[in-house]
Amino acid sequence: xxxxxxxxxxxEDDEMIRIIHKDFLEELFPNCKIFEAENAxxxxxxxxxxxxxxxxxxxxxxxxxxxxxxxxxxxxxRTKILKEMPKVVVVTAIKDVKELMAIGKRFAVEAVISKxxxxxxxxxxxxxxxx
Amino acid sequence: xxxxxxxxxxxxxxxxxxQLYVNYxxxxxxxxxxxxxxxxxxxxxxxxxxxxxxxxxxxxxPGYGGEFLLDIMEEGFSKQILSFSPKIIxxxxxxxxxxxxxxxxxxxxxxxxxxxxxxxxxxxxxKLHLQxx
Numbered sequence: 001x002x003x004x005x006x007x008x009x010x011x012e013d014d015e016m017i018r019i020i021h022k023d024f025l026e027e028l029f030p031n032c033k034i035f036e037a038e039n040a041x042x043x044x045x046x047x048x049x050x051x052x053x054x055x056x057x058x059x060x061x062x063x064x065x066x067x068x069x070x071x072x073x074x075x076x077x078r079t080k081i082l083k084e085m086p087k088v089v090v091v092t093a094i095k096d097v098k099e100l101m102a103i104g105k106r107f108a109v110e111a112v113i114s115k116x117x118x119x120x121x122x123x124x125x126x127x128x129x130x131x
Numbered sequence: 132x133x134x135x136x137x138x139x140x141x142x143x144x145x146x147x148x149x150q151l152y153v154n155y156x157x158x159x160x161x162x163x164x165x166x167x168x169x170x171x172x173x174x175x176x177x178x179x180x181x182x183x184x185x186x187x188x189x190x191x192x193p194g195y196g197g198e199f200l201l202d203i204m205e206e207g208f209s210k211q212i213l214s215f216s217p218k219i220i221x222x223x224x225x226x227x228x229x230x231x232x233x234x235x236x237x238x239x240x241x242x243x244x245x246x247x248x249x250x251x252x253x254x255x256x257x258k259l260h261l262q263x264x
Contacts, residue, residue: 045207048179049214064202068195075172081180 001053001087001130007033009052011043011069012091013061017117021056021091024119028126040064044072052086054129056122059092059103066090073108087129091117138183140166140217142174142200144192152187152248159254160261171195175203182215185260189246190223190234197221204239218260220253222246 008025012018018036025034035050037043041064047055059066069088076082088108093115094100104112113121139156143149146169153165166181168174171192178186178200190197200219207213218241225231235243242256 039206041203041206042210042212044175044179044203045210045212049207049212063206068199071172072175075170076176076180079173079176081173081176 004031007052009035009055011037012058013038040069055088070108138164138181140183140186142168143189171199183217186217186219201239
């Protein structure tokens with residue numbers, strides 16, 4: 001992934017957290033484009049319409065949670081409808097270790113980070129993926 | 132109407148019924164590409180990838196039902212995210228008048244037709260929504 005013109009999608013119901021994620025990404029990648037969704041339904045629409053390279057995904061949201069988003073991506077890949085998979089970083093407040101491990105093992109998930117987000121963790125991941 | 136695509140999507144879990152619908156569309160609108168999904172997750176992917184003009188959507192399927200796609204489309208419409216606006220014809224075996232009314236009023240739903248499908252009615256609806264005549 002190239003630093004210039006990189007597209008991010010933030011799927012998070014808490015507006016404050018969305019702002020924090022956004023500020024952080026803009027500081028790291030000044031030329032990036034950021035799309036925001038407050039639930040998975042909006043996230044799915046934005047994913048297909050804007051094709052972000054990287055998605056920060058909350059799991060627990062009203063209306064439609066992150067699980068649904070992952071299921072869509074996985075079905076799209078399984079049926080070869082989706083040609084490219086975005087990198088999905090799950091940012092979650094789930095504390096149960098077994099549940100966290102299950103999320104981490106999912107095909108569509110690249111990494112899992114616990115809330116509150118430690119920005120250095122995310123920064124390390126992003127710098128590894130984005131040149 | 133979206134004039135760029137010439138696609139129709141059929142979302143129905145029963146393979147025989149699905150085939151019946153596909154054959155039917157191939158007969159009445161042979162110039163359209165037909166896409167099929169046996170579940171709503173695949174149906175959602177195809178809907179966004181192929182941007183069909185018309186979606187024939189079964190409401191009751193294993194796992195997520197047709198409501199799932201309607202919810203997503205409505206979020207997309209309300210936030211003005213979507214670049215396309217398919218006509219969604221819902222096929223429903225729901226018998227409660229109240230539920231049927233609620234379904235008909237949904238902003239993403241163009242028409243509701245009962246199951247088993249009255250093909251004469253469907254033909255009229257397809258021609259109306261696709262403006263093929």
